[in-house]
Amino acid sequence: MQLYYTPNSPYARICRIVAIEGGIMDGIELVQVPLRTPDSAALRHGPLGKIPLLVDGDLALGESRLICGYLDQRSSRPPSLPGANDWQAQAHESLMSGFLEGVTNWSRETRRAKSEQSAFILQVEQQRAIRALDHLDRTVAAPATEPAITYGDLALVAALGMVDFYELVPDWRADRPALTAWLEPYAALSSVRESVPTQAAMNPLTPR
Numbered sequence: 001m002q003l004y005y006t007p008n009s010p011y012a013r014i015c016r017i018v019a020i021e022g023g024i025m026d027g028i029e030l031v032q033v034p035l036r037t038p039d040s041a042a043l044r045h046g047p048l049g050k051i052p053l054l055v056d057g058d059l060a061l062g063e064s065r066l067i068c069g070y071l072d073q074r075s076s077r078p079p080s081l082p083g084a085n086d087w088q089a090q091a092h093e094s095l096m097s098g099f100l101e102g103v104t105n106w107s108r109e110t111r112r113a114k115s116e117q118s119a120f121i122l123q124v125e126q127q128r129a130i131r132a133l134d135h136l137d138r139t140v141a142a143p144a145t146e147p148a149i150t151y152g153d154l155a156l157v158a159a160l161g162m163v164d165f166y167e168l169v170p171d172w173r174a175d176r177p178a179l180t181a182w183l184e185p186y187a188a189l190s191s192v193r194e195s196v197p198t199q200a201a202m203n204p205l206t207p208r
């Protein structure tokens with residue numbers, strides 16, 4: 001089984017953490033690919049050229065959430081996805097993954113040439129992120145000794161990782177103690193530590 005990825009992709013990061021915490025990383029070959037180029041090996045398995053992409057035999061599975069569901073079936077850990085009829089858990093997950101989608105859009109906009117950036121998009125995403133951070137600080141669960149390895153929680157971990165790495169809201173911890181405390185046990189996991197984004201792995205979004 002191969003997982004096509006880039007080291008700084010928050011969506012691939014969720015899949016990597018689920019695989020590591022599920023103890024099934026030995027059966028997965030990580031294949032690092034470039035994005036937005038016809039040279040990407042991911043294009044041998046489908047037309048989109050997006051990652052994460054999990055390839056298992058003739059199955060080429062895109063979308064991080066589906067990949068986590070597939071990995072769940074190979075692991076003895078509790079599933080990372082909520083039950084199909086557990087609407088409260090699905091709502092919680094969609095809030096976290098929506099926050100991640102917003103900060104991903106925001107970081108992409110900041111990485112475009114200054115002259116191409118949209119002030120409107122930057123403002124919309126900043127306001128969305130601030131609202132989400134405030135809401136999460138009010139509603140997040142108390143920090144756990146053994147933090148839950150769920151898609152939604154890991155989407156929040158990955159989103160906060162983006163906020164930190166791209167310095168989107170530099171002082172977000174200052175007045176959000178509950179969210180800060182919630183993150184701490186995740187930040188202590190080696191799966192989370194070894195998947196933090198790095199400057200060395202920055203991918204250009206446009207040709208240079």
Ligand SMILES: N[C@@H](CCC(=O)N[C@@H](CS)C(=O)NCC(=O)O)C(=O)O
Pocket residue numbers: 008009010011012035036049050051052062063064065
């Ligand atoms: N909804 C997708 C999002 C995946 C995604 O946006 N991947 C980005 C990298 S973080 C990508 O492949 N981008 C390709 C491109 O920008 O051309 C998922 O959950 O896997």
